[in-house]
Amino acid sequence: MLSQRANLISGSKTSGMRNLAARLKAEGKPVVNFAAGELDDNISDVVKHAAIQAVIAGNNKYTETIGIPELRQAIAIRLSQQTGLDWSADEVAVTAGAKQALFNTAMMLFNPGDEVIIPAPYWTTFPTQIRLTGALPIFVDTALTGYVLDSAAIAEKISQRTKAIVLNTPNNPTGSVIHADVLGEIAALAEQHGLWVIFDQCYSDFVYAEAQHLNILQIAPNLRSRVVIIDSFSKSHALAGWRVGYAAAPKALTAACSNLQSHTTSNPNAIAQIGALAALEHYDSRYHEKVLARLNANRQLGLQILQSLRDVEVITPEGGFYFYLNIRCKINGQAAEGQISNCAQLVEHLLANAQVAVVGGEAFGDLNGLRISYAINESDLEQGLWRIVNCLNAIVEPR
Known part of the structure; x- marks a missing residue:
């Protein structure tokens, strides 16, 4: 029924996890959403007022x-x-x-x-x-x-x-x-x-x-x-x-x-x-300085928490607003409910047991990675990262 071209496309895993986390939060579940690739900030007043004036002026x-x-x-x-x-x-x-x-x-x-x-x-x-x-x-x-x-x-x-x-x-x-x-x-x-x-x-x-x-x-x-x-x-x-x-x-x-x-x-x-x-x-330097300072503070806090991970490599971000983890040693590890066989299962495990939404590396061509956005509020960041640390540390290599 569909074109051959349609077979080349599957839904974006980043968008899919972001949407799933939003639905779970709307249902009242305490999910920390680390999947969204966007700032958890309002727009600057400069941009906001310009857009409002454009609406009033009939720029349609x-x-x-x-x-x-x-x-x-x-x-x-x-x-x-x-x-x-x-x-x-x-x-x-x-x-x-x-x-x-x-x-x-x-x-x-x-x-x-x-x-x-x-x-x-x-x-x-x-x-x-x-x-x-x-x-x-x-x-x-x-x-x-x-x-x-x-x-x-x-x-x-x-x-x-x-x-x-x-x-x-x-x-x-x-x-x-x-x-x-x-x-x-x-x-x-x-x-x-x-x-x-x-x-x-x-x-x-x-x-x-x-x-x-x-x-x-x-x-x-x-x-x-x-x-x-x-x-x-x-x-x-x-x-x-x-x-x-x-x-x-x-x-x-x-x-x-x-x-x-x-x-x-x-x-x-x-x-x-x-x-x-x-x-x-009308570049708003104070807005951008504030955003960058908050991101840098979140980055430092996150790196400090993630130091508690065992057998997981944490890539120190030089830019952007993501932590990237190499979780190769956790693949084929043993969790409470059974063996974790691949990255996708690990993402599901984190969502079910730690109530955190992250994006698995398979979305990025890497079967051994996890992406975690730190462009969220500090309270959610701290709480969610400790959940990730505790959940990943509980996964052990089978003997």
Whole structure:
């Protein structure tokens, strides 16, 4: 009954666990939701007031397909400041979140048979969108190098069919940040082999003192004609539900994405665009400093609690707002109700016995991982993490 394409798609495990946790909480169950990939913060007053005024002013009409010119120009100015290169509004396409920006890019770049290199663990949507184009995702396992990306591992995967490399820094789910030397080495590989680089920096506003986020074009400006920058207002401005993201790319690709978007969403949400414009034109530094300080405090508290885990590797996040655990030693371990045979069973075990919702690593191409968001209130964070520690520590290796 369904198309062959439908068989390439299964529901997002991150969205599925987030929705399940929300339903359980609505039923009155004391579930701590560590699955949501969004800030537990209200939006800034600057954004809020701009959106309200847009509603009052009657901004309810279609906008240009890839966003209002003022927002695209404001994004171009931001990118110029970030990269040290000149950007124009016609190189920016505003989309319904970064997810649509990635989808448009994949559909307009990749042909059946192309290969696209993706470091793993990866954000769950990357390979699904690539497969929808008929291209093939090729994975580089960073678990082998402590979840730190190695350019040599990228080089080993390059073939005559390779079309692009997807880079996500800070990484979702591990929180690792790609360092300058590695970015430079990957840029050299892309230039040598004529590859595109899809550079997803949606978590770049959340980087901690020991790390530094760099855009690849700061390292390799000569790669400008083959780089697509993906970003979003969802994380940085707590606007996940508003669905505002963007792709910045060479004009020909932006125009092609505009043609595609004209047949899908027509345009991004008009009111959300006004809010995003206000966020850029009237940057609220106190709001962002407050959010980052709270996240850093949660990060420190969480790392302190997670030190009590036994036989579990905790990856210290350099950016983003997730803890990532390597729970390989708990797979095939013995719990009160029986053996835990895989990561999915462990996630179910935590939900049933610790009443916490986490996302299993299989969603990210890693059968031995757990992702835990710490972008929640401090009380839930502390209570929920202790539940995880006690529940995981109770799982023992069978003799």
